[in-house]
Amino acid sequence: MAHLLSTSCTLKIAPGCKPNSRLNQDSLAFSASFSFQTSKLPFRSFRLPVERFRTNSTLQETTIPSSGFRASSGEGLKAEKVMVIGGDGYCGWATALHLSKKGYEVAIVDSLVRRLFDQQLGIDSLTPISSIHSRVRRWKALTGKSIELYIGDICDFEFLSETFKSFEPDAVVHFGEQRSAPYSMIDRSRAVFTQNNNVIGTLNVLFAIKEYRDHCHLVKLGTMGEYGTPNIDIEEGYITITHNGRTDTLPYPKQGSSFYHLSKVHDSNNIAFTCKAWGIRATDLNQGVVYGVKTPETDMHEELCNRLDYDGVFGTALNRFCVQAAVGHPLTVYGKGGQTRGYLDIRDTVQCVELAIANPANRGEFRVFNQFTEQFSVNELAALVTKAGKNLGIEVQTTSVPNPRVEAEEHYYNAKHTKLIELGLQPHLLSDSLLDSLLNFAVEYKDRVDMKQIMPSVSWKGIGAKPKTVAA
DSSP: OEEEOTTSOEEEEOTTOOOEEOSOGGGGGGOTTOOOOOOSSSSOOEEOTTEEEOOSOOOOOOOOOOTTOBOTTSOBOOOOEEEEETTTSHHHHHHHHHHHHTTOEEEEEEOOHHHHHHHHHTOOOSSOOOOHHHHHHHHHHHHSOOEEEEESOTTSHHHHHHHHHHHOOSEEEEOOSOOOHHHHTSOHHHHHHHHIIIIIHHHHHHHHHHHHOTTOEEEEEEEGGGTOOOSSOBOSSEEEEEETTEEEEEEOOOOOOSHHHHHHHHHHHHHHHHHHHHOOEEEEEEEOEEEOOOOTTGGGOGGGOOOOOOSTTTOOHHHHHHHHHHTTOOEEEETTSOOEEEEEEHHHHHHHHHHHHHSOOOTTOEEEEEEOSEEEEHHHHHHHHHHHHHHTTOOOOEEEEOOOSOSOSSOOOOBOOOHHHHHTOOOOOOOHHHHHHHHHHHHHTGGGOOGGGSSOOOOTTTOOSSOOOOOO
């Protein structure tokens, strides 16, 4: 049984799998070239069960430092096969190409649901992005390296099981979650979708590792947002405290500030438990806010171009500010603008993942790295973009808008981030030249900007049970 796509690629369905789906039927515009069934749940995606797109060549294998990576037999094992879940997304696509270029055998697992969100919300990437099938083919044509593609939903354990048994990964990089705090706060159904998709998906990955690849190293993308903004220094995952004369090292307290962030907290707890109970090895990368769009690999051809979101739902602060400056819209600073977070270049995201894979956790170890390179407040970012605009002859203005979130707008923030540096991270710090490049990139594509998507439209206090629809 096979579905023939408009791209002339054939996707194969593994025996015994049944079509299933979870996203809304009013998103059919994106699904024209796929055959799928729908269920009665409020949000549906084409959970195309175990469908697989493969090119014909094999990758050259390279020796990766194993640093404690041990199979259950006690024999050493090199992490040569890496499964990137969510490999069609912003961080996942850049990571998949980077790992492939480094010599890993890579498979992308993705339900393509992120593209469906654009259809539902009436938004789009600033950059035109090719289909995942065109992307993979172009990468093969340019490099001779193949990336296997499995189209399906990891919340479908039957699909995920067959994918694990087929590809047999040594490491799993898990980006495959609904990643937007505002999206999780639109309405009840999106909040439920976010928690179900993220928590159940990660649980399925943990069970798949236990059942089929018990030596496999899980590299999970967490978020610095798990910690909140405490009035003490943020440690890397654990804190040593003394209470009533007794001392212990415990997981750092979590204060998620949206249903999305809380789903990440639940993930971390589930992963920590399975490391202790089942001996799974895992690294939780608590990532800061990512900016930028280009990596050496995505810059090789226009069909490899990554997405760049500027809207109020999926756009991140610095990317949004650069696009706003490019189209002459005042920079939208939420509230007082003192909100401080960790930031990193997308080139450092892929570097951090590679370092985690090459230096895996030990069996039974739940490792936490804080993945960012610099801290900025929103006001500091606005000032940097204003300066960069002036250098390019662009007059940039800033406006304070009512904060749609429930968060401290002025606070202490000092987060540790030394472990990845110790492993060899060479950070790309936010320089004038990098800001100029990002701003020029935004100017290049400014004709694609939908001005209606710039202002925030999701309110933390305004969320309700009634589903929100998007006006045309």
